[in-house]
Amino acid sequence: MASYLLAIDxxxxxSRAILFDRQGRSVATAQREFTQHFPHDGxxxxxxxxxxxxxxxxxxxxxxxxxxxxxxxxxxxITNQRETTLLWDRITGEPLYNAIVWQDRxxxxxxxxxREAGHLEDVQxxxxxxxxxxxxxxxxxWLLDEVPDARARAERGELAFGTVDTFLIWRLTGGEVHATDxxxxxxTALFNIHQQRWDEELLAxxxxxxxxxxxxxxxSDDFGRVDARWLGGELPIAGxxxxxxxxxVGQACFSPGMGKSTYGTGCFMIVxxxxxxxxxRNRLLTTVAYRLNGKPTYAMEGSIFVAxxxxxxxxxxxxxxxxxADTEALACQTRSGHSVYLVPAxxxxxxxxxxxxxxxxxxxxxxxxxIAEIVAAGLQAVCYQTRDLQVCMDDDMSAxxxxxxxxxxxxxxxxxxxxxxxMLGVPVDRPxxxxxxxxxxxxxxxxxxxxxxxLDEIAELWRxxxxxxxxxxxxxxxxxxxxxxxxxxxxxxx
Numbered sequence: 237m238a239s240y241l242l243a244i245d246x247x248x249x250x251s252r253a254i255l256f257d258r259q260g261r262s263v264a265t266a267q268r269e270f271t272q273h274f275p276h277d278g279x280x281x282x283x284x285x286x287x288x289x290x291x292x293x294x295x296x297x298x299x300x301x302x303x304x305x306x307x308x309x310x311x312x313x314i315t316n317q318r319e320t321t322l323l324w325d326r327i328t329g330e331p332l333y334n335a336i337v338w339q340d341r342x343x344x345x346x347x348x349x350x351r352e353a354g355h356l357e358d359v360q361x362x363x364x365x366x367x368x369x370x371x372x373x374x375x376x377x378w379l380l381d382e383v384p385d386a387r388a389r390a391e392r393g394e395l396a397f398g399t400v401d402t403f404l405i406w407r408l409t410g411g412e413v414h415a416t417d418x419x420x421x422x423x424t425a426l427f428n429i430h431q432q433r434w435d436e437e438l439l440a441x442x443x444x445x446x447x448x449x450x451x452x453x454x455x456s457d458d459f460g461r462v463d464a465r466w467l468g469g470e471l472p473i474a475g476x477x478x479x480x481x482x483x484x485v486g487q488a489c490f491s492p493g494m495g496k497s498t499y500g501t502g503c504f505m506i507v508x509x510x511x512x513x514x515x516x517r518n519r520l521l522t523t524v525a526y527r528l529n530g531k532p533t534y535a536m537e538g539s540i541f542v543a544x545x546x547x548x549x550x551x552x553x554x555x556x557x558x559x560x561a562d563t564e565a566l567a568c569q570t571r572s573g574h575s576v577y578l579v580p581a582x583x584x585x586x587x588x589x590x591x592x593x594x595x596x597x598x599x600x601x602x603x604x605x606x607i608a609e610i611v612a613a614g615l616q617a618v619c620y621q622t623r624d625l626q627v628c629m630d631d632d633m634s635a636x637x638x639x640x641x642x643x644x645x646x647x648x649x650x651x652x653x654x655x656x657x658x659m660l661g662v663p664v665d666r667p668x669x670x671x672x673x674x675x676x677x678x679x680x681x682x683x684x685x686x687x688x689x690x691l692d693e694i695a696e697l698w699r700x701x702x703x704x705x706x707x708x709x710x711x712x713x714x715x716x717x718x719x720x721x722x723x724x725x726x727x728x729x730x
Contacts, residue, residue, distance in 0.1 A: 343369040505625045521537045550563075
């Protein structure tokens with residue numbers, strides 16, 4: 237009997253492969269970073285071959301580390317950076333251009349024209365999304381219009397579009413399967429989340445040929461088999477979900493009102509809303525949480541573009557420390573209530589502001605400001621932005637989660653987690669398994685393969701490693717948050 241599930245977690249700055257056992261415990265992990273390309277201000281690209289090679293390499297590394305053969309692996313789950321857009325040749329599999337990353341803002345002007353033409357309400361009612369460069373539709377339109385001969389070839393049916401999950405499925409199956417799942421489809425601005433299909437009127441609005449699009453399947457479904465040449469044997473691909481939805485599954489947030497916040501390159505807070513696709517009054521997003529047996533479960537989401545990327549910038553750009561783990565000790569050196577604010581609007585502001593032209597800034601510097609204060613301000617920015625989302629969800633849903641489950645690389649920092657609990661005024665639960673995004677992909681595959689009978693069995697596996705309870709008094713919480721809101725207003729352009 238197979239002992240493991242293989243999860244592929246293809247992220248914004250790195251690719252990881254993790255082997256999980258039946259209890260959801262990680263038994264082997266491999267990770268490879270890859271190059272970020274910035275050809276122009278606000279443009280961010282990835283080389284698709286870097287994505288593919290790092291995925292393939294990490295999968296092989298965990299097999300070598302454990303000595304496991306493909307006979308010992310039940311199947312594969314895939315989770316991925318969402319909205320990132322690729323276009324490739326259906327015959328050769330060769331990409332026509334670099335992947336345009338979800339953070340990329342090159343289509344801001346095109347989005348502005350669509351909003352001015354009055355299309356926002358219609359797009360939001362069909363997709364749950366806003367018209368913003370964040371989503372895939374305008375990125376794909378840009379590729380068709382700017383890459384030589386791309387649109388003509390697309391019209392002839394020679395090309396394929398996909399988010400990263402679709403590209404990996406295509407490559408892993410040797411071009412046999414062109415498919416995505418409902419969570420990734422729901423992030424393209426081309427998918428009607430109520431009718432669960434590609435929307436012909438949206439395809440016409442964004443001028444996208446229907447022939448480009450992958451088939452949309454459940455999050456726990458048959459996505460073909462990994463070709464034996466890649467890992468030494470065939471493996472079924474049985475679970476797929478965008479990274480934030482996969483984390484929701486990994487955190488076992490299966491009941492309406494349960495929510496999680498993931499702190500990776502960006503920060504994403506998602507609350508399960510069950511069978512109801514609730515519409516936000518505060519510019520949050522309505523999205524597919526997961527789809528099982530043809531039935532969608534919905535969620536409300538707040539998307540923050542920069543979280544862990546702030547730490548990366550402080551480390552690599554300003555060179556204030558050598559390792560991200562050093563930030564906790566630096567933050568502990570700061571005096572309580574310092575007044576330095578770092579607004580990390582490196583690629584604009586996400587929810588609830590949606591201001592793509594905003595840019596980052598540091599406020600409140602004094603003569604005694606040092607590295608520790610700037611680092612602490614960068615960490616606190618993540619917590620302040622989460623509070624922004626909490627305020628919106630309180631208004632949209634009557635109440636945000638009374639306990640927030642957290643995951644992602646930043647949550648290992650105890651100082652950040654305590655400040656988060658203080659700023660939100662609710663307990664913050666950190667699970668024993670921090671790699672919940674990959675775990676969610678594994679669980680979805682396990683459901684399809686019969687490892688787990690239902691979501692209730694998966695929920696029983698969730699364990700809390702530590703709970704952080706609020707310790708800051710209300711007056712101090714509101715004073716600090718007021719300073720943050722003032723800092724944000726000073727960088728906003730709209």
